[in-house]
Amino acid sequence: MFDVGPRNLITDVNGIKVGHAQDANALTGTTVLASAGRLVAAVDVRGGGPGTRETDALDASNLVDALDAIVLSGGSSYGLAAASGVAAKLGAQGQGYQIPGAPLVSPIVPAAILFDLSNGGNKEWGEDPPYDRLGREAFDALAVDFPLGNVGAGLGAKAGAYKGGVGSASAVNDAGVQVGALVAVNPFGSPVMPGCSAFWAWPFERDKEFGGARPPADYDPVQSGLPQDTKAGPIPGANTTIGIVATNVALSPAQMKRVAMMAQDGYARAIRPIHTMGDGDVVFSVTTGELVPDDSQPGIVSLVGSVAADCMARAIARGVYAAESIGAMKSYRDVFGVS
Amino acid sequence: MFDVGPRNLITDVNGIKVGHAQDANALTGTTVLASAGRLVAAVDVRGGGPGTRETDALDASNLVDALDAIVLSGGSSYGLAAASGVAAKLGAQGQGYQIPGAPLVSPIVPAAILFDLSNGGNKEWGEDPPYDRLGREAFDALAVDFPLGNVGAGLGAKAGAYKGGVGSASAVNDAGVQVGALVAVNPFGSPVMPGCSAFWAWPFERDKEFGGARPPADYDPVQSGLPQDTKAGPIPGANTTIGIVATNVALSPAQMKRVAMMAQDGYARAIRPIHTMGDGDVVFSVTTGELVPDDSQPGIVSLVGSVAADCMARAIARGVYAAESIGAMKSYRDVFGVS
Numbered sequence: 001m002f003d004v005g006p007r008n009l010i011t012d013v014n015g016i017k018v019g020h021a022q023d024a025n026a027l028t029g030t031t032v033l034a035s036a037g038r039l040v041a042a043v044d045v046r047g048g049g050p051g052t053r054e055t056d057a058l059d060a061s062n063l064v065d066a067l068d069a070i071v072l073s074g075g076s077s078y079g080l081a082a083a084s085g086v087a088a089k090l091g092a093q094g095q096g097y098q099i100p101g102a103p104l105v106s107p108i109v110p111a112a113i114l115f116d117l118s119n120g121g122n123k124e125w126g127e128d129p130p131y132d133r134l135g136r137e138a139f140d141a142l143a144v145d146f147p148l149g150n151v152g153a154g155l156g157a158k159a160g161a162y163k164g165g166v167g168s169a170s171a172v173n174d175a176g177v178q179v180g181a182l183v184a185v186n187p188f189g190s191p192v193m194p195g196c197s198a199f200w201a202w203p204f205e206r207d208k209e210f211g212g213a214r215p216p217a218d219y220d221p222v223q224s225g226l227p228q229d230t231k232a233g234p235i236p237g238a239n240t241t242i243g244i245v246a247t248n249v250a251l252s253p254a255q256m257k258r259v260a261m262m263a264q265d266g267y268a269r270a271i272r273p274i275h276t277m278g279d280g281d282v283v284f285s286v287t288t289g290e291l292v293p294d295d296s297q298p299g300i301v302s303l304v305g306s307v308a309a310d311c312m313a314r315a316i317a318r319g320v321y322a323a324e325s326i327g328a329m330k331s332y333r334d335v336f337g338v339s
Numbered sequence: 340m341f342d343v344g345p346r347n348l349i350t351d352v353n354g355i356k357v358g359h360a361q362d363a364n365a366l367t368g369t370t371v372l373a374s375a376g377r378l379v380a381a382v383d384v385r386g387g388g389p390g391t392r393e394t395d396a397l398d399a400s401n402l403v404d405a406l407d408a409i410v411l412s413g414g415s416s417y418g419l420a421a422a423s424g425v426a427a428k429l430g431a432q433g434q435g436y437q438i439p440g441a442p443l444v445s446p447i448v449p450a451a452i453l454f455d456l457s458n459g460g461n462k463e464w465g466e467d468p469p470y471d472r473l474g475r476e477a478f479d480a481l482a483v484d485f486p487l488g489n490v491g492a493g494l495g496a497k498a499g500a501y502k503g504g505v506g507s508a509s510a511v512n513d514a515g516v517q518v519g520a521l522v523a524v525n526p527f528g529s530p531v532m533p534g535c536s537a538f539w540a541w542p543f544e545r546d547k548e549f550g551g552a553r554p555p556a557d558y559d560p561v562q563s564g565l566p567q568d569t570k571a572g573p574i575p576g577a578n579t580t581i582g583i584v585a586t587n588v589a590l591s592p593a594q595m596k597r598v599a600m601m602a603q604d605g606y607a608r609a610i611r612p613i614h615t616m617g618d619g620d621v622v623f624s625v626t627t628g629e630l631v632p633d634d635s636q637p638g639i640v641s642l643v644g645s646v647a648a649d650c651m652a653r654a655i656a657r658g659v660y661a662a663e664s665i666g667a668m669k670s671y672r673d674v675f676g677v678s
């Protein structure tokens with residue numbers, strides 16, 4: 001079985017680093033994940049209103065089979081510019097896909113954005129949105145330790161009726177398998193079970209990492225229909241949960257696609273409803289490839305995928321739990337009166 | 340909010356009928372869903388080892404935008420023949436897609452199969468597998484009332500460590516919206532929370548429709564890793580959950596795709612792990628189109644999808660709860676000593 005890694009962050013996968021940058025005035029921000037080397041990767045786009053960049057390149061049948069960094073950003077479609085800033089910096093230091101004979105490498109920086117334009121921040125940036133700069137700043141902040149909650153892509157996020165944020169979680173086992181998740185939580189649906197303070201992800205919680213609330217013993221099963229604590233109206237693109245799962249198990253791009261798909265089930269278990277027409281949900285998956293799986297483990301892909309789904313559910317609840325109230329966006333802890 | 344429909348079956352969507360046929364000697368069977376008219380439909384294939392027929396035709400960018408029946412069958416790839424039997428019968432009565440000038444209609448009968456070849460039944464059918472016949476018998480058995488558990492495509496099914504079966508559930512509201520789910524439950528993963536008798540789907544249970552078991556108040560959160568009560572080894576294609584969600588809300592094929600995608604989240608909430616490399620999970624979605632949505636309901640697709648996900652989670656647990664032990668395949672009720 002798996003235990004929580006030493007940091008309980010996606011950076012418990014050796015070599016992975018994460019950096020945040022944010023604009024407190026605009027109430028938005030950007031999060032970057034990278035490592036010293038290139039990462040074999042895949043992506044699964046599952047929401048009805050996604051905003052992405054370089055996701056086609058990751059298809060297992062296409063040329064590129066590794067990436068140089070991933071950008072998660074607020075800012076709706078403007079936020080995709082953060083990847084431009086990161087790509088410019090990577091290229092200047094020579095990291096990227098080398099087409100033989102080309103004078104420059106081509107940095108592969110997939111990105112996904114979430115919608116935070118209506119959160120009350122000052123978005124009067126005219127022709128100069130801040131995301132190219134935020135991408136560069138987040139890249140410069142890359143580190144193994146990083147904060148959760150109102151940071152980076154989570155600064156302007158809202159999760160159903162609660163302030164959203166950036167979450168992360170990890171799991172490691174004695175065989176050296178490392179799995180972690182990173183997510184910016186901004187869904188239409190709710191991370192909380194209706195009528196109580198328990199997160200939907202409660203069955204997966206380790207060491208009260210998101211407060212320890214449980215459904216009461218006499219909990220009334222939910223009625224179908226949209227819960228009361230969603231965001232106002234499932235408007236296309238006005239929501240979105242974007243995340244990354246990482247492992248050290250050496251898997252192929254096609255196998256990493258399965259891992260990303262299974263990690264979407266972590267979204268499903270932690271948020272209800274999810275994958276609506278008004279969510280642009282995306283999960284990236286990356287591997288450092290440091291641990292070559294034993295041939296006697298035919299189920300290694302499904303194992304990594306299952307652990308990734310658990311980590312993702314925990315990361316979602318941790319992100320909401322860590323977030324603090326900003327104006328009308330009330331935090332989970334303020335709504336339920338927990339410290 | 341929604342209540343359970345009068346039958347708590349997918350046939351609470353007016354016009355939908357379901358029929359089962361099974362071969363007790365071979366421990367396998369087939370389930371057919373149809374209506375008097377054609378059904379606008381979509382499909383979402385999400386497992387790693389699917390076995391399907393006519394799923395490409397359902398793509399929203401393709402010609403066909405309605406189907407005549409859906410087949411869910413045991414028998415692995417042999418089971419796809421059940422759709423041939425159903426198509427032959429439908430064509431003989433003139434139901435199908437009419438290419439102008441053609442002497443016959445082309446019945447559109449999408450199908451998905453599950454793997455039940457290793458369940459101990461007598462599969463020595465040589466060159467004469469029973470599925471064409473089973474498809475015809477299931478079609479002849481179409482009715483609004485139908486049994487759950489060890490019937491049709493669920494006769495030979497196993498859900499993790501427990502006997503699997505056919506499940507169904509429904510939800511209806513005062514505005515006349517009808518939603519239902521039908522599923523044959525045969526996953527690698529478990530429908531039960533580790534260490535107790537509660538179904539993963541317990542938060543969605545209506546009227547103790549699957550026994551009412553709850554996690555204890557001091558339930559230890561799960562550790563990551565594969566649970567103890569999966570099937571033996573995640574062998575590609577050796578598992579699979581196949582289901583259908585139905586509604587009366589008039590949605591387009593593209594909108595019905597979103598409904599099918601969201602219904603997969605019912606799988607994720609009711610089974611852990613799900614969507615593994617060794618599961619061939621498929622969800623079809625169909626609508627009778629009887630209820631034209633009010634233009635003031637921009638979220639109708641997400642609403643129907645959310646209710647469909649809830650119904651699917653309930654249907655999964657109901658299918659396992661209704662199943663009875665066969666040989667080494669012990670039922671949930673026998674394992675946990677509930678009547």
